Amino acid sequence: xxxxxxxxxxxxxxxxxxxxxxxxxxxxxxxxxxxxxxxxxxxxxxxxxxxxxxxxxxxxxxxxxxxxxxxxxxxxxxxxxxxxxxxxxxxxxxxxxxxxxxxxxxxxxxxxxxxxxxxxxxxxxxxxxxxxxxxxxxxxxxxxxxxxxxxxxxxxxxxxxxxxxxxxxxxxxxxxxxxxxxxxxxxxxxxxxxxxxxxxxxxxxxxxxxxxxxxxxxxxxxxxxxxxxxxxxxxxxxxxxxxxxxxxxxxxxxxxxxxxxxxxxxxxxxxxxxxxxxxxxxxxxxxxxxxxxxxxxxxxxxxxxxxxxxxxxxxxxxxx
Amino acid sequence: xxxxxxxxxxxxxxxxxxxxxxxxxxxxxxxxxxxxxxxxxxxxxxxxxxxxxxxxxxxxxxxxxxxxxxxxxxxxxxxxxxxxxxxxxxxxxxxxxxxxxxxxxxxxxxxxxxxxxxxxxxxxxxxxxxxxxxxxxxxxxxxxxxxxxxxxxxxxxxxxxxxxxxxxxxxxxxxxxxxxxxxxxxxxxxxxxxxxxxxxxxxxxxxxxxxxxxxxxxxxxxxxxxxxxxxxxxxxxxxxxxxxxxxxxxxxxxxxxxxxxxxxxxx
Numbered sequence: 001x002x003x004x005x006x007x008x009x010x011x012x013x014x015x016x017x018x019x020x021x022x023x024x025x026x027x028x029x030x031x032x033x034x035x036x037x038x039x040x041x042x043x044x045x046x047x048x049x050x051x052x053x054x055x056x057x058x059x060x061x062x063x064x065x066x067x068x069x070x071x072x073x074x075x076x077x078x079x080x081x082x083x084x085x086x087x088x089x090x091x092x093x094x095x096x097x098x099x100x101x102x103x104x105x106x107x108x109x110x111x112x113x114x115x116x117x118x119x120x121x122x123x124x125x126x127x128x129x130x131x132x133x134x135x136x137x138x139x140x141x142x143x144x145x146x147x148x149x150x151x152x153x154x155x156x157x158x159x160x161x162x163x164x165x166x167x168x169x170x171x172x173x174x175x176x177x178x179x180x181x182x183x184x185x186x187x188x189x190x191x192x193x194x195x196x197x198x199x200x201x202x203x204x205x206x207x208x209x210x211x212x213x214x215x216x217x218x219x220x221x222x223x224x225x226x227x228x229x230x231x232x233x234x235x236x237x238x239x240x241x242x243x244x245x246x247x248x249x250x251x252x253x254x255x256x257x258x259x260x261x262x263x264x265x266x267x268x269x270x271x272x273x274x275x276x277x278x279x280x281x282x283x284x285x286x287x288x289x290x291x292x293x294x295x296x297x298x299x300x301x302x303x304x305x306x307x308x309x310x311x312x313x314x315x316x317x318x319x320x
Numbered sequence: 321x322x323x324x325x326x327x328x329x330x331x332x333x334x335x336x337x338x339x340x341x342x343x344x345x346x347x348x349x350x351x352x353x354x355x356x357x358x359x360x361x362x363x364x365x366x367x368x369x370x371x372x373x374x375x376x377x378x379x380x381x382x383x384x385x386x387x388x389x390x391x392x393x394x395x396x397x398x399x400x401x402x403x404x405x406x407x408x409x410x411x412x413x414x415x416x417x418x419x420x421x422x423x424x425x426x427x428x429x430x431x432x433x434x435x436x437x438x439x440x441x442x443x444x445x446x447x448x449x450x451x452x453x454x455x456x457x458x459x460x461x462x463x464x465x466x467x468x469x470x471x472x473x474x475x476x477x478x479x480x481x482x483x484x485x486x487x488x489x490x491x492x493x494x495x496x497x498x499x500x501x502x503x504x505x506x507x508x509x510x511x512x513x514x515x516x517x518x519x520x521x522x523x524x525x526x527x528x529x530x531x532x533x534x535x536x537x538x539x540x541x542x543x544x545x546x547x548x549x550x551x552x553x554x555x556x557x558x559x560x561x562x563x564x565x566x567x568x569x570x571x572x573x574x575x576x577x578x579x580x581x582x583x584x585x586x587x
Binding site: 011012013068070071094095096098099102103105106107110111112113114115127130131132133134135136137138139140141142143144145181182183184185186187188189190191192202203228235238239240241245248251252253259260267269270271273277281282283289292294295296297298299300301302303304307308309311312315316319 | 333334336341343349360420421450451452453454455456459460462463464468469471472474483489490491492493494495496497498499500503508509511512513514544545546547548549550551552553554556557558559560561562563567568569571572573575576579580581583584585586587
């Protein structure tokens with residue numbers, strides 16, 4: 001099968017994009033046939049050699065654009081790409097990659113699936129697996145129309161640093177004059193807090209709706225700091241503005257894989273659990289023995305999380 | 321300015337117990353007996369539209385707010401609530417076909433509604449819903465209409481009759497843009513966007529206004545290019561060892577000594 005990897009070099013998370021896709025390729029596709037390549041979008045001011053070190057294939061089209069705009073990237077893709085020779089396009093797993101995968105598939109009359117956890121290519125057909133029903137169920141789908149456009153689910157594969165034989169076969173395309181974003185009249189980007197730190201943390205303490213208010217959320221955040229843990233929350237906590245959005249753990253936030261994860265006062269609905277299921281060890285503290293998190297934990301305490309955490313932080317702080 | 325919010329109602333899946341998760345021979349899971357509520361991102365879309373309308377009125381502009389869902393009668397209680405919240409028009413496209421994993425069919429109906437029946441300037445909808453988890457519909461609607469799409473939107477403010485200020489999350493930060501309409505907005509994690517509750521007098525006065533009902537068969541179908549092969553219920557169970565003790569402090573000490581101390585030392 002001939003696949004093309006799309007990388008958005010003009011995004012600050014380019015290293016994560018490249019390593020996650022490299023891991024996804026290794027776990028699902030192998031190296032592919034001759035003709036597999038990467039299309040790497042970058043901006044004029046970027047250090048190109050550093051970006052080229054992130055390319056997971058032996059050949060690359062380096063496309064320089066004015067900046068990341070989905071409309072411009074899609075138009076540039078149309079100009080540099082020959083869809084006849086491609087079976088599969090692999091996009092990064094974040095917001096941008098998912099958007100491009102769906103829109104590109106529509107434009108080239110292919111089929112798309114995003115948040116994919118696994119791929120199988122057998123007998124000239126592509127089978128993709130992804131979680132559905134709020135992550136309670138794994139759906140298996142057959143994609144019927146080539147070219148296939150896929151964006152993996154974040155955290156679906158282990159990140160794998162790039163090791164490709166050099167030199168690369170590089171062709172460069174200057175698309176800096178291309179502007180398909182005339183509907184945007186002004187734009188201001190802010191380097192907000194992102195979920196990146198949580199996704200790399202080894203020890204996490206997560207608070208759920210059982211915290212009841214912003215004051216308790218702040219207290220638990222301080223406890224996390226005293227214990228040397230990163231702090232996360234379930235989505236309802238952030239929606240109530242008891243915490244910031246970058247702390248959300250789950251389908252709509254960070255997908256974590258810590259060695260130890262303590263969950264305090266969260267019921268453990270599947271959409272939340274998707275953000276902690278790769279934890280090596282899960283501790284649940286909840287007043288309700290029927291909460292789903294109890295069965296989904298390695299060890300659990302049925303009690304008020306506040307009294308348990310007040311004692312636990314003393315013990316852990318004394319050790320460190 | 322005509323604003324249409326497209327939403328879906330979904331069954332409250334967390335109410336199902338393990339034994340209820342049964343996939344039948346038609347690849348269906350019986351969730352019909354569950355209470356239905358708004359998909360969380362669509363709820364944010366509806367509240368963002370209402371907040372936008374409040375802000376626009378302060379500038380003496382009254383946007384025309386509509387809400388549309390593709391669903392059976394299970395959506396009626398929500399539609400009545402939206403009437404009470406003073407949406408100018410609420411529409412249900414009556415559908416009984418299996419469109420759980422068919423974003424193309426959903427997007428096709430929505431775009432045909434806008435193109436052929438009720439022209440709009442801005443479309444708002446959640447970026448994905450809890451059953452299909454397709455995360456494709458707003459993007460496909462934008463493609464079908466030939467409109468731009470802004471994803472992971474968290475806030476919309478009025479600028480003038482043709483422009484909006486839109487805040488959205490991107491993979492590496494936050495983007496605030498002034499954009500020209502028309503545009504599709506795909507709503508993400510928007511803080512403080514639980515939908516407001518209508519006043520009792522508004523519920524009495526406006527809640528019983530008729531819902532416009534259209535039929536899915538009135539719209540041209542669209543093939544998704546994706547076929548569902550199987551559904552397998554995911555088992556999340558771990559050992560779930562329960563720590564016993566007379567007080568929370570005693571339980572915490574047992575947890576630390578027997579299960580955590582060694583693990584934390586190795587970090």
